Amino acid sequence: MTYDFFDVSVVRHEALTPAAVRVTFAGDTLGGFVSGGRDQRCKLFFPAPGQSEAIVPRSEQWYPRWRALDPSVRGIMRTYTVSAARPDSFDVDFALHPGGGPAIQWASQVSVGDRLLVLGPTVADNGGVDFQPPADTEWVLLAGDDSAVPALDAIRSWVGSSLPVYSWIASAPQRCAPGTVHCPGGLVAPLRDAALPSGTPYAFIAGESGEVRALRRHLVRERGFDRRRVRFTGYWRRGATEDDLIEESAAA
Known part of the structure; x- marks a missing residue:
């Protein structure tokens, strides 16, 4: 598989500006998380209102099965860039816009120990990297x-x-x-x-x-x-x- 699901928890968060926060995630299985660098994307799943954790079918056919779930129950998916990745952790930066949606609300109240589900790459050469300059780029x-x-x-x-x-x-x-x-x-x-x-x-x-x-x-x-x-x-x-x-x- 090019992508897989990872259970992660917050081990650090720091304000970058009054309107941006960097969150560091870690997890026991992150040895299989392999960022391609550059503009590497990953999917974060936040619990729906009333849920304690994000409900997402964990399979290769996760997307159609996730879409088939009741939108009021299924995990809320958002796409973010991996700001930096290490063997056992990675960072995501959140811009805290006023009146933002579920991801911004979560990031504005984040605490160490908070848990999330992440869909991330397991190989460096993956479709979540758009920056691909040709060899003749000057x-x-x-x-x-x-x-x-x-x-x-x-x-x-x-x-x-x-x-x-x-x-x-x-x-x-x-x-x-x-x-x-x-x-x-x-x-x-x-x-x-x-x-x-x-x-x-x-x-x-x-x-x-x-x-x-x-x-x-x-x-x-x-x-x-x-x-x-x-x-x-x-x-x-x-x-x-x-x-x-x-x-x-x-x-x-």
């Missing part, structure tokens, strides 16, 4: 909002000094890495005004779906990027929950 463009900060930070760490990296982030200044362009009003206008280097680029953009699509159009149509060299991911969509997006995907 420089990297990264752009994202607050929801993408963990992925962008992990990508920068993975790239290291092997390639020049240029970053634009619409997030709190405290969460912007050195050399990053802070874009409090959104990403499209600052990128449109930016002087980009020559050479063969590879772009990774993530965040709110509408802004991500607009930025991709700018890079491809106005900047002449090869569309195959622009990896874009909508982590969320204004006015929709992840549950809404799951239902839309299933209907399609």
Whole structure:
């Protein structure tokens, strides 16, 4: 199996900013949890209201069986980036938006010892990693909002000094890495005004779906990027929950 379920518990939590918290999970079976680094995704399952633990069928066919459960009873699934992984633990960063959903409510009240169910990778080469620069890449463009900060930070760490990296982030200044362009009003206008280097680029953009699509159009149509060299991911969509997006995907 490329993915498996892991029972984990909170062993540490720390405030990164007034609006972001890092939670460290550990578990006896995490030796089988293998992150591919970069923007590695995993699924977190939170208990439904009135439940003490997330109810999820643990099998290879878990998704259709989970969808078939009563939505008021089944575990609440959310997708998050693995900020960092170690042999016996891993970190997830939560942005604490006012009025947030179940995951944000959980993270805002998290305590050491709290338990969760995680669906995570068991091999490094897995479908939960989108950042895949071709061998001929000469420089990297990264752009994202607050929801993408963990992925962008992990990508920068993975790239290291092997390639020049240029970053634009619409997030709190405290969460912007050195050399990053802070874009409090959104990403499209600052990128449109930016002087980009020559050479063969590879772009990774993530965040709110509408802004991500607009930025991709700018890079491809106005900047002449090869569309195959622009990896874009909508982590969320204004006015929709992840549950809404799951239902839309299933209907399609």
